[in-house]
Amino acid sequence: MPIYKNRIIEKKLTELFAYYPVVAVLGARQVGKSTLVENLFADVASTTVFDPVVDIGNARQDPDFFLQNNKTPAFFDEVQYAPELLGSIKRKVDEEKQNGLFILSGSQNLSVLKDISESLAGRVAIVNLWPMSRNELDESPGTGFLQKWLSEKTEDDQTPSPPQSRPTYTSIWQGGYPKIAELPDHLVPGYWQSYMQTYIERDVRKVANIGSLQSFGRFIGLLAALTAQEINHNQIGRELGVARNTALAWTEIAESTYQWLSIPAFSRNPLKKISGKKKGFFTDTGLVCYLQKISSPDVIAGHPMQGRLFDTFVVMEIIKLMQQLPIQPNLYHFRSHSGAEVDLILELNGILYPIEIKAKSNPNRRDIRGFAAFRDCFPKENIHPGLVICAIPSIQKLSYEALAVPWWCL
Numbered sequence: 256m257p258i259y260k261n262r263i264i265e266k267k268l269t270e271l272f273a274y275y276p277v278v279a280v281l282g283a284r285q286v287g288k289s290t291l292v293e294n295l296f297a298d299v300a301s302t303t304v305f306d307p308v309v310d311i312g313n314a315r316q317d318p319d320f321f322l323q324n325n326k327t328p329a330f331f332d333e334v335q336y337a338p339e340l341l342g343s344i345k346r347k348v349d350e351e352k353q354n355g356l357f358i359l360s361g362s363q364n365l366s367v368l369k370d371i372s373e374s375l376a377g378r379v380a381i382v383n384l385w386p387m388s389r390n391e392l393d394e395s396p397g398t399g400f401l402q403k404w405l406s407e408k409t410e411d412d413q414t415p416s417p418p419q420s421r422p423t424y425t426s427i428w429q430g431g432y433p434k435i436a437e438l439p440d441h442l443v444p445g446y447w448q449s450y451m452q453t454y455i456e457r458d459v460r461k462v463a464n465i466g467s468l469q470s471f472g473r474f475i476g477l478l479a480a481l482t483a484q485e486i487n488h489n490q491i492g493r494e495l496g497v498a499r500n501t502a503l504a505w506t507e508i509a510e511s512t513y514q515w516l517s518i519p520a521f522s523r524n525p526l527k528k529i530s531g532k533k534k535g536f537f538t539d540t541g542l543v544c545y546l547q548k549i550s551s552p553d554v555i556a557g558h559p560m561q562g563r564l565f566d567t568f569v570v571m572e573i574i575k576l577m578q579q580l581p582i583q584p585n586l587y588h589f590r591s592h593s594g595a596e597v598d599l600i601l602e603l604n605g606i607l608y609p610i611e612i613k614a615k616s617n618p619n620r621r622d623i624r625g626f627a628a629f630r631d632c633f634p635k636e637n638i639h640p641g642l643v644i645c646a647i648p649s650i651q652k653l654s655y656e657a658l659a660v661p662w663w664c665l
Contacts, residue, residue: 259294260391260433262287264382264578268295271380272328272355276348279334279359279371282384283513283538284454287433288360289332291384296358300326305336307457318343327356335361341374348378362458362512385513386431386539388575389663393421401576401665404642404658405584405603423646423662424552427568430541431575440551447545451475458512465505470495474505478515478537479546483563483570483598485532485590486517506535514538516574521587521600521607523633534588540568565614569644569662570599573610576665577601584608595628597641607633609641616646623657 268291272278280288293302303325305311314321314337322343334340344357359371359379371379390397429435432450435443455468455475465471474495481491491502509515517533537543547560555561577583584601589609601608609629613622626641640656644665651659 259290260387260394262291262384262391263388263575264384265291265295267578268382271382272296272358274354275378275380276351276354276356277344277359277375277379278357279361279379279381280384281361281381281513283386284362284458285432285434285450286384286386286513288362288384290433292330292332292358292360296328296330299328299330299358302330302332304332305334307336311337315339319346322347327351328358329356330358330360332360333362334359341371345374345378348375383513383578385571385575385578386541387433387436388431388572389426390576392431392436397576398664400660401573402579405580405601405608407639422552423565424555427540427555427564428544428549428552430539430544431571432539432541435541443541444545444550447542450542451545454512454514459508465508470497471505471508474502475509475514476546478506478509478535479543480560481535482537482543482560483566484534486535487532514542516571518570518586518588518599521589521602521633523636532590536567536570538571540564540571543567562614566598566612569612572662572665573599573601589625589629589632591628591632593628595625597625597629600629606637606639608639611641611643613643613645616648618643618645618647618651618653618659620653623653626657 268278268280280292282288289304292299303311303314305314310316312321312324318337318340321340331337331340348356371381389395429443434446438446451472455472459465459468459471474491477491477494486506488499488502488506491506492499495502506515506517510517514537516536516538518536519533520531522531543560543564544555547558549555549558555564558564574586582603584603587600587602589595589597589600597609598612599610601610609626611622611625622643623641630638640658643653643657643659644662645659647659647661649661650664653659
């Protein structure tokens, strides 16, 4: 039996369950939602996994009677397949008037979140679960560098970087899905093939009425090729032979099923000469590698997508680590029409924290020119010294306003 690996959000999840009657854990298929809940809440009295075809326990037909036959605290997995239950949960919560009654999980943000928001407003705490971070997979507490940087406590931090747990390309190729860590490399493509088939035939078919699931599968492959880039839905539509609105709707489906993440361009003034397009990221680099037919970690070194795979990997690591913060920063990117870029900008407490991501081990001053362009474009903003995340062996100061740090040190 696989050994359970602790998740970053465990502390937050247990605290929320103590203060809310309902907690919902949402995330992509097979990221470990059920495993997390079952290991974290040993006192759950009943667990039900709902199905898109079979009406388990007549929960859809008679949700009130179903709840009468389930002791609390209860765990309802894949709750998007029994949305009728949410109204009954609301009534039960209002009757009981106590916290820690129900844990829900689901893999479809669009349908689940809409139903939960309408039915359980003010009664539910929602937590997103992403694929596992490197610290989680390696069962390492990490250094907490990102948190220290955001709280401006890294100025005198000269502690050596921890040893890299595994090669960078191996980390990218494997991604963060828990099952992948248990498999030998030659079985990984078969896992992803099965995953994609289940994802499209169950999740996507449930979320939207798509005429051709095969066309949607082609779309997901194209989207994977566009990770870490600004997204042009007109171009995607032309590539697939569909209308722009269809390409946009399909992108929203990928986002609602936790396969895709969009980050807006930073702007305080729409008249500024900056690009306003959103930048998109696939949420797991392992799946990107499968969809792009990258057969092993070694192939990444010479692949045209090497830089964007590294960008995607680091952005998702940052997003996973930020779950530990009491307040999640706003996320942006910056790109001027002249081509100057900042890969990621975090906004917290009125301060902007610019981040550049480089797939290299020897960053230099040329890599921080985007920071200067960002400052010039927004001279009135409170902009923190920037961070270059790369594969440098140890923390190094590049200038008075830029620090280089190894990605595994975050």
